[in-house]
Amino acid sequence: MSESTVARPIALDAGAPALPGLMRASWLVAQKDLAIEFRTRTAFFSALVFALLGLTIFYFAWDPTAVASIDLAPGVLWVIFTFSGLLGLQRSFGVEQADRAMDALLAAPVEREAIYLGKAAANFLFVAGVQVVAIPAVALFYNVPLGSIWLSLTGIAVLAALGIVAVGTLFSAMAVNTRLAELLLPMLSLPFFVPIVMAAAQTTSRLLAGRPESEAWPWLRILLGFDLVFMLACAIAFPYTLDE
Amino acid sequence: MVPGSRSEARSELPVVEAEGLIRAFGGRRAVDGVSLTLHGGECLALFGPNGAGKTTLLRLLAGLLAPSAGRCLVGGVSLRADGGRAARSRVGLISHASMLYSALTARENVEFAARMYGLRRPAEAALRALKAMRVADRADSAVRALSRGLQQRVSIARAIVHEPLLLLCDEPYTGLDEVGSAALTEALGERRAHGAALLLVTHNLSEGLALATHAAIMRRGRFVRLEERGQVDGASYASAYRELVTADV
Numbered sequence: 073m074s075e076s077t078v079a080r081p082i083a084l085d086a087g088a089p090a091l092p093g094l095m096r097a098s099w100l101v102a103q104k105d106l107a108i109e110f111r112t113r114t115a116f117f118s119a120l121v122f123a124l125l126g127l128t129i130f131y132f133a134w135d136p137t138a139v140a141s142i143d144l145a146p147g148v149l150w151v152i153f154t155f156s157g158l159l160g161l162q163r164s165f166g167v168e169q170a171d172r173a174m175d176a177l178l179a180a181p182v183e184r185e186a187i188y189l190g191k192a193a194a195n196f197l198f199v200a201g202v203q204v205v206a207i208p209a210v211a212l213f214y215n216v217p218l219g220s221i222w223l224s225l226t227g228i229a230v231l232a233a234l235g236i237v238a239v240g241t242l243f244s245a246m247a248v249n250t251r252l253a254e255l256l257l258p259m260l261s262l263p264f265f266v267p268i269v270m271a272a273a274q275t276t277s278r279l280l281a282g283r284p285e286s287e288a289w290p291w292l293r294i295l296l297g298f299d300l301v302f303m304l305a306c307a308i309a310f311p312y313t314l315d316e
Numbered sequence: 317m318v319p320g321s322r323s324e325a326r327s328e329l330p331v332v333e334a335e336g337l338i339r340a341f342g343g344r345r346a347v348d349g350v351s352l353t354l355h356g357g358e359c360l361a362l363f364g365p366n367g368a369g370k371t372t373l374l375r376l377l378a379g380l381l382a383p384s385a386g387r388c389l390v391g392g393v394s395l396r397a398d399g400g401r402a403a404r405s406r407v408g409l410i411s412h413a414s415m416l417y418s419a420l421t422a423r424e425n426v427e428f429a430a431r432m433y434g435l436r437r438p439a440e441a442a443l444r445a446l447k448a449m450r451v452a453d454r455a456d457s458a459v460r461a462l463s464r465g466l467q468q469r470v471s472i473a474r475a476i477v478h479e480p481l482l483l484l485c486d487e488p489y490t491g492l493d494e495v496g497s498a499a500l501t502e503a504l505g506e507r508r509a510h511g512a513a514l515l516l517v518t519h520n521l522s523e524g525l526a527l528a529t530h531a532a533i534m535r536r537g538r539f540v541r542l543e544e545r546g547q548v549d550g551a552s553y554a555s556a557y558r559e560l561v562t563a564d565v
Binding site for chain 2: 112173
């Protein structure tokens with residue numbers, strides 16, 4: 073056995089760094105993703121423009137004599153929200169694909185679940201940012217009074233966003249390595265988004281119509297259940313999507 | 317470094333110890349029963365034709381791929397224990413792909429890595445690594461604004477920021493100019509002097525042999541030659557390598 077260099081015995085655990093735990097690592101990933109989005113702003117502005125254009129198209133296609141604005145607005149809001157959210161989800165793992173940054177992320181001493189949670193957190197803020205503009209825009213276009221229900225609507229928006237990013241982040245990771253990633257993500261995600269859009273739209277329409285809260289509860293429970301089940305299931309399933 | 321057996325003569329723990337590593341994709345074994353042991357200060361230069369399984373072996377040792385069979389310890393810790401976190405924290409990976417985020421600056425990229433490895437002073441560590449790769453003057457430039465060579469230097473800074481015990485290098489000199497190559501050679505030498513082991517995958521025999529304490533040729537997922545650098549004669553090694561490579565064509 074030859075040695076061309078002076079090799080010191082290695083002290084493996086002396087002064088070892090404190091590896092980041094699940095939450096810390098998730099936050100680091102989320103922070104990094106948000107910093108990239110803040111620098112480029114491409115996905116956010118694309119999603120925003122898409123949402124506003126979608127609203128405009130729906131507005132001009134709407135016959136106010138046939139359908140009341142209060143009946144139409146909830147459906148438009150959540151459909152627009154779902155499709156614009158997909159633009160952000162598409163980008164979520166796309167940034168890891170260029171120059172194989174994903175390899176460095178996977179080689180880091182963090183749990184795989186932290187990557188999922190970090191990505192989901194960044195996606196949640198992205199989707200929430202789009203909602204902050206889209207919801208008042210819907211109210212403006214369709215002349216819908218949000219004054220009394222804004223707090224409840226915020227709650228619904230948060231629950232819907234959680235469901236969408238829980239499923240969408242997982243499918244984004246699955247789709248990114250395929251040749252048809254841009255097509256595959258909506259194809260995989262949209263069937264799972266149906267219960268979210270349905271529950272969110274039904275809850276919103278009941279709130280807008282001034283119906284008793286008890287009528288909205290069953291839909292809200294569906295939304296809550298969906299979030300809980302899919303956040304847990306997707307976090308557990310995520311590491312398996314990374315296997316080559 | 318002895319293939320397939322542990323080195324009994326040494327008292328210190330091997331940096332990396334792999335036994336019977338197999339990785340199959342479908343029915344094809346990209347890595348087929350590779351065993352190796354590397355101690356601190358050692359450098360294995362790994363040569364082989366395209367598709368020989370070199371990169372797959374590196375990805376197995378980096379914890380990016382799970383082996384189909386066999387085991388691998390880094391610093392005495394299994395890559396399977398604790399989800400591989402402890403073992404992965406001791407490994408640095410340099411590849412011909414930069415593995416950087418082009419929208420972030422060089423400093424942000426390296427600092428992000430430092431935080432992911434739990435370093436106590438990530439900003440200082442990042443600056444130190446960038447200085448080691450002689451790219452600190454461009455620390456605040458976005459990676460996309462840097463040339464390919466400078467990106468590669470930042471990528472190497474990212475890989476060494478946590479002072480890994482095992483450095484896995486896949487064609488690390490790709491795209492580097494003279495200054496970058498010298499900085500890399502110096503950084504690799506410095507890591508080895510601190511007890512790190514190196515596994516260097518390259519197609520350039522002279523480049524690999526210049527750094528190596530051991531040399532191996534891989535073909536069809538196996539080591540077909542493995543010897544100490546002292547036993548290797550550059551010219552005859554080159555012709556033996558060519559014979560092995562052309563035998564595959």
